[in-house]
Amino acid sequence: MSVVFNFKIHLSELFAQALREVAPEATQTEILIERPKLASHGDYACNLAMQLAKPLRKSPRDIAHALISALPESGVIEKLEVAGAGFINVFITTAAKQQVVRGVLQAGAGYGHIHLGAGRKVGVEFVSANPTGPLHVGHGRGAAVGDCLCNVMHAAGWDVTREFYYNDAGVQIDNLTRSVQLRCKGITPDHPSWPEEGYRGDYIADVAEAYMAEETVEADDQHVKAAGNVNDAEAIRHFAVAYLRREQDIDLRAFGVNFNLFSLESALYADGKVKETVDKLIASGHTYEQDDALWLRTTDFGDDKDRVMRKTDGTYTYFVPDVAYHLDKWRRGFTRVINEQGADHHSTITRVRAGLQALDAGIPQSWPDYVLHQMVTVLRNGQEVKISKRAGSYVTLRDLIDEVGCDATRYFLAARHPDSQLVFDIDLAKSRSNDNPVYYIQYAHARISAVLALWDGERNALLQADVSLLDSDYETALLQRLIDYPQVIEIAAQDLAPHVIAFYLKDLAADFHSYYNASRFLVEDEAIKTARLALIAAVAQAIHNGLALLGVSAPEKM
RNA sequence: GCGCCCGUAGCUCAGCUGGAUAGAGUAUUGGUUUCCGAAGCCAAGGGUCACUGGUUCGACUCCAGUCGGGCGCACCA
Numbered sequence: 001m002s003v004v005f006n007f008k009i010h011l012s013e014l015f016a017q018a019l020r021e022v023a024p025e026a027t028q029t030e031i032l033i034e035r036p037k038l039a040s041h042g043d044y045a046c047n048l049a050m051q052l053a054k055p056l057r058k059s060p061r062d063i064a065h066a067l068i069s070a071l072p073e074s075g076v077i078e079k080l081e082v083a084g085a086g087f088i089n090v091f092i093t094t095a096a097k098q099q100v101v102r103g104v105l106q107a108g109a110g111y112g113h114i115h116l117g118a119g120r121k122v123g124v125e126f127v128s129a130n131p132t133g134p135l136h137v138g139h140g141r142g143a144a145v146g147d148c149l150c151n152v153m154h155a156a157g158w159d160v161t162r163e164f165y166y167n168d169a170g171v172q173i174d175n176l177t178r179s180v181q182l183r184c185k186g187i188t189p190d191h192p193s194w195p196e197e198g199y200r201g202d203y204i205a206d207v208a209e210a211y212m213a214e215e216t217v218e219a220d221d222q223h224v225k226a227a228g229n230v231n232d233a234e235a236i237r238h239f240a241v242a243y244l245r246r247e248q249d250i251d252l253r254a255f256g257v258n259f260n261l262f263s264l265e266s267a268l269y270a271d272g273k274v275k276e277t278v279d280k281l282i283a284s285g286h287t288y289e290q291d292d293a294l295w296l297r298t299t300d301f302g303d304d305k306d307r308v309m310r311k312t313d314g315t316y317t318y319f320v321p322d323v324a325y326h327l328d329k330w331r332r333g334f335t336r337v338i339n340e341q342g343a344d345h346h347s348t349i350t351r352v353r354a355g356l357q358a359l360d361a362g363i364p365q366s367w368p369d370y371v372l373h374q375m376v377t378v379l380r381n382g383q384e385v386k387i388s389k390r391a392g393s394y395v396t397l398r399d400l401i402d403e404v405g406c407d408a409t410r411y412f413l414a415a416r417h418p419d420s421q422l423v424f425d426i427d428l429a430k431s432r433s434n435d436n437p438v439y440y441i442q443y444a445h446a447r448i449s450a451v452l453a454l455w456d457g458e459r460n461a462l463l464q465a466d467v468s469l470l471d472s473d474y475e476t477a478l479l480q481r482l483i484d485y486p487q488v489i490e491i492a493a494q495d496l497a498p499h500v501i502a503f504y505l506k507d508l509a510a511d512f513h514s515y516y517n518a519s520r521f522l523v524e525d526e527a528i529k530t531a532r533l534a535l536i537a538a539v540a541q542a543i544h545n546g547l548a549l550l551g552v553s554a555p556e557k558m
Numbered sequence: 559g560c561g562c563c564c565g566u567a568g569c570u571c572a573g574c575u576g577g578a579u580a581g582a583g584u585a586u587u588g589g590u591u592u593c594c595g596a597a598g599c600c601a602a603g604g605g606u607c608a609c610u611g612g613u614u615c616g617a618c619u620c621c622a623g624u625c626g627g628g629c630g631c632a633c634c635a
Contacts, residue, residue, distance in 0.1 A: 085616075313633080440597070503572060
């Protein structure tokens with residue numbers, strides 16, 4: 001038997017009924033139940049009366065009173081009042097709030113899971129770094145945000161597939177191949193003959209050395225033994241890509257990020273999907289030849305200028321396999337796709353969507369969704385570290401994990417709105433890690449674990465706790481905070497904004513620390529002791545669940 | 559020049575599809591521990607929400623413009 005403590009949904013239903021009675025002609029009005037900032041304004045507030053004032057041509061306060069009269073009986077409502085311009089403030093009985101403790105303990109790791117996605121498939125593509133070098137801090141942000149987003153979508157009831165797209169074809173791979181080949185020949189980046197577009201990082205030398213030593217590399221789906229032949233460019237390309245992919249995989253695993261699927265750009269060429277897409281686009285009539293190149297009239301679909309598909313040298317531009325790739329996703333049944341990328345990829349959105357529209361395959365105009373995170377700037381010794389792959393100067397994800405730690409790095413990178421630029425101050429994160437909010441949250445969890453470890457009772461006894469004893473200000477604040485958790489998941493999933501999880505956890509931890517400081521738990525009175533332990537066990541569970549979404553550990557000791 | 563993102567306390571950032579008196583952390587100042595974890599708690603100060611108009615019962619939130627910062631504007635990816 002389920003207990004009512006998702007009051008927001010419950011109240012929306014009640015007000016919908018009242019609305020049908022009071023204003024049958026205005027049942028389209030959206031019912032918004034919000035949490036007031038001030039406790040004196042109740043636990044929940046509804047502004048329906050004010051929205052109806054204009055269409056009904058009545059005073060909002062009169063409408064509010066009418067709505068209250070028409071509101072069906074509910075055991076969870078303590079009191080209703082009309083306030084201000086016409087707000088209806090709802091006070092929930094403490095008894096109803098107290099039920100959340102049992103709800104959390106019974107649901108366990110499942111507390112916070114909602115049915116928003118209704119089991120539908122969603123494909124989330126993230127990181128998708130080119131295999132031309134190590135993952136840097138920007139990729140780290142993509143990994144942290146993307147992985148957290150996947151976790152949130154899963155908790156919200158979606159069937160999530162995590163996907164990584166490898167651009168293992170094209171000009172940049174040619175540059176990589178040439179750079180490794182030169183290194184194999186003993187030519188270094190400071191040599192006059194080193195190409196302008198060549199990669200200069202030290203890792204290129206590592207790849208070259210491994211190739212010459214005829215090492216074998218095992219990447220996710222490739223097992224490549226180096227030929228050791230300096231003149232075999234194809235063998236070098238194959239080996240270099242596999243080598244760098246392996247390095248990236250190692251870093252991602254160390255970061256706690258896993259994928260269900262790796263898709264390769266080269267495979268789209270190999271199995272004819274690129275050609276098929278090109279043929280379909282030509283057949284669609286949206287292409288034309290000009291200056292010995294093939295163009296797609298993307299201006300038909302909102303782009304500011306048309307784009308080249310096939311260059312004069314006969315090869316395709318990047319967005320062609322990208323369109324083929326997305327068509328493939330669509331055919332795999334992903335009616336919802338989210339691409340998490342750096343903001344510097346912004347221009348691809350219009351092009352990819354235009355290409356998909358030109359195919360006339362029934363794909364919605366706004367498909368796929370994009371989450372673009374803004375750039376990360378890194379501060380070391382108070383100086384901005386310029387990121388340049390070719391110059392080989394940048395902060396790698398591996399550096400961050402080693403220096404700052406996985407938990408703190410993930411929290412730092414995921415705890416901000418993706419739209420905000422992020423300054424990652426390495427020295428701050430390292431030298432003053434105790435001030436990092438992630439430790440504040442973890443500390444709350446560790447404290448609860450310590451108290452529960454001192455208790456000699458049975459865990460199951462907590463389910464039988466007399467929660468009616470939890471009625472102090474500290475306790476009701478915590479109860480309400482726990483009640484809010486599923487709605488935080490909902491917001492994070494709807495807005496594709498995983499950072500709200502981090503802020504919620506900080507607030508929950510703060511409520512707990514205040515409570516902890518003012519309370520004793522292992523008291524004489526058995527009933528009080530059990531009730532309080534049940535409450536903090538529920539808090540620990542919520543912290544555990546929330547941190548899991550962020551990919552951060554919930555330690556019992558620290 | 560065009561497109562996208564951002565501008566909120568000294569600093570780093572929240573602010574939920576427009577809601578009632580704009581919030582945290584940090585820094586500063588003061589208080590707090592014979593006690594189950596002080597990586598904690600309590601309190602104080604700190605704001606013309608970049609600026610100017612507009613939309614309405616109500617704007618940090620929406621619209622237009624201005625200023626400032628970032629990113630992108632390739633037959634690169």
